[in-house]
Amino acid sequence: MHPTFALPPSFLGGCAAPPDSADFCIAGIPFDLGTTNRSGSREGPQAVRRASRMLADGANPVGWRDPQALSVADLGDFTLALGDIAASLELIERQAAAVPHLLAIGGDHTVTLALLRALSKRIGPVGLIHFDAHMDTWPDNFGQSLAHGSPFFHALEEGLVDPRRMVQVGIRSPMPREVHDWTLSRGVTIITAEEVHLHGPAATAERIRAVVGDRASYLSFDIDAIDPGQAPGTGTPEIGGLFTWQVMAVLQRLAGVTFAGMDVVEVAPAYDVSEITALAAATILWQYLTLAATP
Numbered sequence: 421m422h423p424t425f426a427l428p429p430s431f432l433g434g435c436a437a438p439p440d441s442a443d444f445c446i447a448g449i450p451f452d453l454g455t456t457n458r459s460g461s462r463e464g465p466q467a468v469r470r471a472s473r474m475l476a477d478g479a480n481p482v483g484w485r486d487p488q489a490l491s492v493a494d495l496g497d498f499t500l501a502l503g504d505i506a507a508s509l510e511l512i513e514r515q516a517a518a519v520p521h522l523l524a525i526g527g528d529h530t531v532t533l534a535l536l537r538a539l540s541k542r543i544g545p546v547g548l549i550h551f552d553a554h555m556d557t558w559p560d561n562f563g564q565s566l567a568h569g570s571p572f573f574h575a576l577e578e579g580l581v582d583p584r585r586m587v588q589v590g591i592r593s594p595m596p597r598e599v600h601d602w603t604l605s606r607g608v609t610i611i612t613a614e615e616v617h618l619h620g621p622a623a624t625a626e627r628i629r630a631v632v633g634d635r636a637s638y639l640s641f642d643i644d645a646i647d648p649g650q651a652p653g654t655g656t657p658e659i660g661g662l663f664t665w666q667v668m669a670v671l672q673r674l675a676g677v678t679f680a681g682m683d684v685v686e687v688a689p690a691y692d693v694s695e696i697t698a699l700a701a702a703t704i705l706w707q708y709l710t711l712a713a714t715p
Contacts, residue, residue: 424473431469431525431705432476432487435494442493444709445519449498449512452688453505454530454567458655464687464701465497465525467653471695472702480710482672487709495519505566509534517541523705526685528655529556529568532640533575539638539681540580546680547585547637548575549628551645551667553613553658554593557603568686576606581638583607587631589624589670590616590645593658613645613660621666625673632677639682641704643697651700653692664700671707682708 427433431446439445448465455461479486498515501507512534516522524535529552539546550556554569557576561567566574575581584607592613604610609631616624644654647661684701692698 424476427473427476429466429469430494431472431492433473434476434488435492439493439495441491443491444493444521444523444712446492446494446523446525446705447498447515447519448496448525449500449527449531451500451508451512451527451531452655453503453508454528454561454564455655456561456567456569458688458691460688460690461526461528461655461686463689464527464685464698467689467692467695467698468525468684468687468701468705469494471698472706474699475702475706480707483675483710485710485713487706487713489713490709492709505530509566513538522681523708524683525701525705526683526687529571529640529642529685530566531685532683533566533571535681535683536575536580536638537578543636543680545579545582547632547635548572548581548587549632549637549639549674550586550588551590551640551662552588552642553590553644553661554642554656555588555591555595555599555603555610556642558596558599576608585632585635585637587611587628589628590662592660593656613662616662616666621669622673625670628670628674629677634678636678636680638680639708641682641684642686643684643701644686646700651697653688653690653697654686655688655691656686664703667704668707671704671711675711677711679708679711
């Protein structure tokens with residue numbers, strides 16, 4: 421077996437199954453035109469892939485599930501329209517539509533809107549498990565209607581997700597009261613970071629499962645859900661966030677949820693320290709795959 425530093429620069433250093441027959445496909449989306457603070461998440465896919473090589477040498481000791489036993493293909497990065505948010509979203513949607521089960525590496529959170537558009541056209545409105553410091557239900561971002569603070573406003577307005585099967589976890593940023601109240605009025609469940617800290621991962625996972633039920637659901641993980649002390653490499657850090665052990669403990673308890681796809685977004689390597697943010701993102705993708713692997 422090759423040492424981790426010598427593995428190919430694809431996810432987990434491999435994922436070479438034929439794309440047309442793979443059960444799961446990885447794709448990078450190097451897009452950060454929707455960023456409202458620090459840019460740089462366009463470099464996220466490469467950084468996450470590099471960090472993922474640390475996870476290529478065995479199974480998950482929790483349940484002994486090995487993602488590398490699955491049929492997984494790394495498709496490389498999606499094509500974008502340089503400098504054009506709307507056109508880029510159309511391209512992302514078109515490329516995602518061709519992938520039955522996609523794990524996307526962003527890129528800023530704007531890309532999730534395109535991914536949900538593609539998924540909902542195939543299977544209808546989905547449940548949504550959304551980890552984030554921010555609600556991302558702003559109707560606009562400094563006058564821009566398509567940006568990383570608004571994907572779930574549009575997803576709710578367009579009927580891409582079932583609001584009563586949508587749960588947001590880790591919320592703690594400053595926000596307009598009207599945005600908060602509008603989100604709750606649609607039927608969305610909010611679990612703040614403080615609630616996770618006070619009640620623990622087991623209770624959090626139980627609440628998530630109760631919201632999404634047993635029908636198809638999507639996982640969208642903004643890396644700034646994690647406290648910036650453990651994930652500094654992001655464009656909009658917010659103190660008081662989740663710890664990585666809490667994130668892993670919650671995700672491990674979501675085995676059996678009917679997942680239809682997922683993304684990890686907002687990794688900005690220029691602000692990272694010793695790859696800890698990129699490794700956290702890679703481990704979230706790895707953990708998602710372990711939920712599907714056979715012990």
